[in-house]
Amino acid sequence: MMFGDPTDVAIEAMTEPHLVAPSAVWGRMCLHIGDVVLGDFSDSHCSLYGAYCEFKELLDIPRPLWDESFDGLSHEQIHDLVRNAIYGDDERSMEAILADLQRYRNFDFLTNWGEQFDGFASVIIQEDDQTTTIMHRPHSAWANQSPPGPFVVAICSTIGFRNACSGLIEWFDSEAARLTPTEGRTKR
Structure with missing residues (x-):
């Protein structure tokens, strides 16, 4: 099933055809934003519940999805700020880490949302009411593995x-x- 318009943005999902009650919702999922595809639709038998909960939560976040600390930053700088604030290994106090997590957690996108999104470290923002921007860099860039994948900006x-x-x-x-x-x- 395709939810949305893949030339703008769509979520592609399916349950595995053999599932019968009682069962959790196991299947496949990916996100299409124009020519950009995030997620691995070929990865079968993924739990879809985590992604479902996260997409549902995104609908409840006040709009636009923006933080004043992003003012004047490039998309890559915003991505790195959010990722480092949540996942950075530095000398911040536990209090500072928890404050950053609370401040930036709504911008973390696709991370740990299910096996179909393994390797995806994305950030989501809304610079205004009309535009949603997803910035993505593969996890390998954060694990100091070579070569890191390209930085991707997808706008819908x-x-x-x-x-x-x-x-x-x-x-x-x-x-x-x-x-x-x-x-x-x-x-x-």
């Missing part, structure tokens, strides 16, 4: 991003209900 419409997230969430909820045993469902 915020309304398109929100529509893709909403479509995925609706689909996931339907799949989770389908894969829940009848006796496990609550009556309404």
Whole structure:
């Protein structure tokens, strides 16, 4: 299933065809932003729940998704600021680390969202109400492995991003209900 418009932004997802109740929602997923694809759709039997929760949470974050510390920085500088604030190994106190985590966690994107996003270290921002920007650098660049992959900037419409997230969430909820045993469902 494709949720959204891949020429702008879309989330591609599917459950594994053999799944029957009772089961978690296992499948495949990736994100299309124009010509950029983030995620490995060929990786089968991935847990989709973590990504579902993160996309759902993104819909609840106040807009625009921006921090004043980004003012005047390039996309790569913003990416590095967020990644270092959350994952940097430095001399900050525990109090400073926790404060940075709280401040920048909403900008961390795709990290640990499921096996389909292994190797993706992305940052998401919204410089205004109309535009969502995703900046990506492979994990290898952070682990000092060579050669690091190229830095990628993918830009889409915020309304398109929100529509893709909403479509995925609706689909996931339907799949989770389908894969829940009848006796496990609550009556309404």
